[in-house]
Amino acid sequence: MTNPFQPPAGVSGDADLQTVVRADVARALEEDVGAGDLTAALIDPARRVRARILAREPAVICGAPWAEAALRTLDPGVQLIWHVQEGERCAADQVVLEIEGQARALLSAERTALNFLQLLSAVATKTRHYVDAVAGARAQIVDTRKTLPGLRLAQKYAVRMGGGTNHRIGLHDAVLIKENHIAAAGGVTAVLRAAAAVAARAQFVEIECETLEQLAEALDAGARMVLLDNMPLPMLHDAVRLNAAHPAGPAILEISGGVTLEGLRALAETGVDRISIGTLTKDVKAVDFSMRLQDLS
Incomplete structure (x- = not known):
């Protein structure tokens, strides 16, 4: 096999x-x-x-x-x-x-x-x-770390068998900067600067943004992968346009939070690159x- x-x-x-x-x-x-x-x-x-x-x-x-x-x-x-x-x-x-x-x-x-x-x-x-549900769109369906303890690699294998894409395996192989990391580090720019020290050991460095202002700051600070968390659909369209127009070139954009099968197609048609869905392995x-x-x- x-x-x-x-x-x-x-x-x-x-x-x-x-x-x-x-x-x-x-x-x-x-x-x-x-x-x-x-x-x-x-x-x-x-x-x-x-x-x-x-x-x-x-x-x-x-x-x-x-x-x-x-x-x-x-x-x-x-x-x-x-x-x-x-x-x-x-x-x-x-x-x-x-x-x-x-x-x-x-x-x-x-x-x-x-x-x-x-x-x-x-x-x-x-x-x-x-x-x-997203066939024909550019968006990949991506898993998360919301897996059964001890069976993460098996469940991530199953995601691949279903046509999905694996996100990071665990905390050890990639950097995903979320809201609490940003707050603890002193802001978007400060935490991205700190991430540069471990970037060589990471599969990728990604930062979560909840507003267009955070997205603009992250892109200006050199972010190449951004997680758009729980943004409403009109804001997502604005985020994709903002990203496409940035002088450094577009970063990889990922959607997360509140994703349902019913609303999935509309999210994919915003033009984002990835949609991460915890329910693939959790529910x-x-x-x-x-x-x-x-x-x-």
Whole structure:
């Protein structure tokens, strides 16, 4: 399977897809199976079964590497046939995966595999809805740090599978100057001057602006990436014009705050470059999957 997970600058090269998957699955299986599955132990260890995983609703499939790892950890010889590939849409009641392997292992890995599929497919599906809503506009749909603790890289991977773009991974790889940073540092110009000292270690330096006056000051102080926070639509149009006319050339403009699917198209048509949306990873409804077994003995 092609590895679409590309860590941004500042993140260790060891944080590739398989490293992330192995760590996530190990934690999940330890949490669920622990010292052993007492119920699966009732099954003959020699018994083999065939199983099918079905999606009970339309979705963008995501989480295959995690599901596979959960199954292979408990049955290294398990046979898997995917009928819907990662990042593709499925229909309601469609079989997405066929499995053949040891009955005990499949029963023990079932919930862990489905948990990853239901969460990551939910993120990818929701992201695809937002990406489709801005089709044809220049704006990219971008995620945030509003993720489940311990599953940030998995959820950000799912955003990419849904067609979205990753923002910073954490506090360590980029500078995002928000209202409280500006107040604590003594103003827009002062905080941007201070940011210059760490810019070489950061993927980017971005500053939040709530007014056109703040935007003008930020651009004059050399800002090349600006987050327009909770601005009403007419002000956003003014901000885009102000940015385009600046002598230093236009900075990258990002919208954040109060973004809804219903109002998304109008925001994208202002001409901004990015729209960041916390709900992609924060407010997700799990996709319904189920696994059904057939005895092969």
